[in-house]
Amino acid sequence: MERILIVDDERSMIEFLEYMLDKEGYQVTGCLDPEGALALLREGEGFDLVISDIKMPGMDGLELLKAARNRDPDTPFIFITAYASSETAIEALKLGAFDYITKPFEIEKLKSLVMHALTARDLKRQVQVLEGETSSSNEMVGTSPPMLEIYKLIGTIASTDSTVLIMGESGTGKELVARAIHRASPRRDRAFVSINCSAFPETLLESELFGYVKGAFTGAAGTKKGLFEAATNGTMFLDEIGEMSPAMQVKLLRALQEKKIRRVGGTEEIQIDVRVIAATNRELNKEIEAGHFREDLYYRLAVIPISIPPLRDRKSDILPLVRHFISKYNRKLDRSVRGITEDALRCFEQYRWPGNVRELENVIERGVTLETSEFLQKGRLPDHIQRGGFFRDSAAMPFFTAELGLDLEAFLRDLERQIIEQALSLADGNQTRAAEILRLSYRSLRHRIETLGIKKGLPGELAPSPEH
Ligand SMILES: Nc1ncnc2c1ncn2[C@@H]1O[C@H](COP(=O)(O)OP(=O)(O)OP(=O)(O)O)[C@@H](O)[C@H]1O
Numbered sequence: 437m438e439r440i441l442i443v444d445d446e447r448s449m450i451e452f453l454e455y456m457l458d459k460e461g462y463q464v465t466g467c468l469d470p471e472g473a474l475a476l477l478r479e480g481e482g483f484d485l486v487i488s489d490i491k492m493p494g495m496d497g498l499e500l501l502k503a504a505r506n507r508d509p510d511t512p513f514i515f516i517t518a519y520a521s522s523e524t525a526i527e528a529l530k531l532g533a534f535d536y537i538t539k540p541f542e543i544e545k546l547k548s549l550v551m552h553a554l555t556a557r558d559l560k561r562q563v564q565v566l567e568g569e570t571s572s573s574n575e576m577v578g579t580s581p582p583m584l585e586i587y588k589l590i591g592t593i594a595s596t597d598s599t600v601l602i603m604g605e606s607g608t609g610k611e612l613v614a615r616a617i618h619r620a621s622p623r624r625d626r627a628f629v630s631i632n633c634s635a636f637p638e639t640l641l642e643s644e645l646f647g648y649v650k651g652a653f654t655g656a657a658g659t660k661k662g663l664f665e666a667a668t669n670g671t672m673f674l675d676e677i678g679e680m681s682p683a684m685q686v687k688l689l690r691a692l693q694e695k696k697i698r699r700v701g702g703t704e705e706i707q708i709d710v711r712v713i714a715a716t717n718r719e720l721n722k723e724i725e726a727g728h729f730r731e732d733l734y735y736r737l738a739v740i741p742i743s744i745p746p747l748r749d750r751k752s753d754i755l756p757l758v759r760h761f762i763s764k765y766n767r768k769l770d771r772s773v774r775g776i777t778e779d780a781l782r783c784f785e786q787y788r789w790p791g792n793v794r795e796l797e798n799v800i801e802r803g804v805t806l807e808t809s810e811f812l813q814k815g816r817l818p819d820h821i822q823r824g825g826f827f828r829d830s831a832a833m834p835f836f837t838a839e840l841g842l843d844l845e846a847f848l849r850d851l852e853r854q855i856i857e858q859a860l861s862l863a864d865g866n867q868t869r870a871a872e873i874l875r876l877s878y879r880s881l882r883h884r885i886e887t888l889g890i891k892k893g894l895p896g897e898l899a900p901s902p903e904h
């Protein structure tokens with residue numbers, strides 16, 4: 437018989453759950469204080485599942501989970517929480533809770549969660565024998581300050597229906613964030629419908645989103661529901677919203693404002709209840725200035741804006757992501773790489789990651805595929821990453837837009853001058869040493885100093901190095 441521990445500071449809740457779960461054939465133990473519960477768990481009483489309140493005096497549910505995990509990484513936790521604390525619910529999932537349920541809840545839903553948790557735990561035990569670690573592909577990894585802010589924000593807004601606009605460079609995890617919002621929301625048992633707005637020509641996008649009626653255009657043989665209808669009571673993810681044509685932008689704005697759509701060729705107004713999350717890797721304020729994106733639509737979408745910083749601006753996330761992807765590809769490719777060498781990690785930290793987390797994931801996949809030793813070696817990395825890239829941070833990249841343009845020659849000359857000055861200063865003005873640092877011949881360095889007009893008078897400049 438499976439044993440369930442219930443922790444709640446409200447006696448009535450314990451009694452209710454004891455009664456309901458006992459009827460299902462579980463052996464239930466109630467505990468009014470979390471410290472007592474922890475003691476029971478530590479004694480190795482062999483519980484198969486813990487159902488716990490989050491807010492409790494003394495130790496809260498999350499602390500209980502953390503403390504219990506030290507001893508027993510396997511027993512699944514289900515949390516019961518009020519809407520107001522959904523940010524803690526997200527935190528709970530991050531800490532490895534199986535799931536949470538919000539008050540008031542239907543007992544059927546809790547029963548099904550309990551069943552799922554117990555099944556998942558059995559599966560997990562089997563899998564763990566094989567590889568020692570599991571993690572879901574939806575899991576968000578990273579504990580840099582901006583990521584923690586994002587988790588918190590997801591928790592706070594998940595229970596609302598506010599439109600969210602997720603911005604970030606390609607591969608920063610925009611879709612992952614969108615899915616996390618959906619999963620943390622009351623809509624999570626309904627559809628998450630995702631569409632890439634750049635993948636469709638305008639007219640097709642309209643009929644995809646809004647559907648069409650019979651005869652709306654050649655080939656419309658019957659009436660078809662659009663994605664907005666398919667996403668009823670669920671979440672709609674509009675990816676690459678920045679690519680949407682002006683005409684479609686107007687139609688989308690109307691749909692969002694009126695919460696109604698009209699199928700292509702139809703007259704009937706259909707009420708929609710959909711939470712919209714949009715994403716873009718373009719800088720929409722610039723698109724607005726350039727007249728490519730409607731300002732009113734922007735404000736309608738960006739009720740809650742979320743910006744995911746590029747990976748190079750949150751370097752502390754690199755190591756946890758590397759671990760996460762190594763274990764993912766060990767599992768997928770049936771490998772047993774145990775980690776990464778210091779050298780390789782240093783290259784990762786120096787590299788600019790223009791393709792962000794997706795690029796990192798691809799590099800790890802390739803590395804795990806090729807690696808024959810226990811640790812991922814620097815030599816397994818693509819050349820450009822081994823070289824580490826030259827820029828220490830993103831500020832080194834010049835700012836330019838299509839309108840502004842960039843004088844590449846002047847920029848490079850300026851950069852060259854700065855680099856040579858820096859090398860001279862590192863070499864205390866010794867030009868031979870500076871040439872070595874820059875992997876140039878002495879002659880070539882002299883030539884550059886001359887043509888760039890780099891100032892004389894740097895230390896050492898007046899006293900040529902002995903060899904020359
Ligand atoms: N914080 C993260 N933790 C774990 N995996 C991540 C994280 N961020 C991104 N990924 C992974 O990186 C890949 C790219 O993420 P995602 O598709 O969400 O990015 P995106 O911002 O939507 O990219 P694009 O703009 O190219 O569509 C996915 O495989 C995703 O699982």
Ligand SMILES: [Mg+2]
Pocket residue numbers: 610611675
């Ligand atoms: Mg995406």
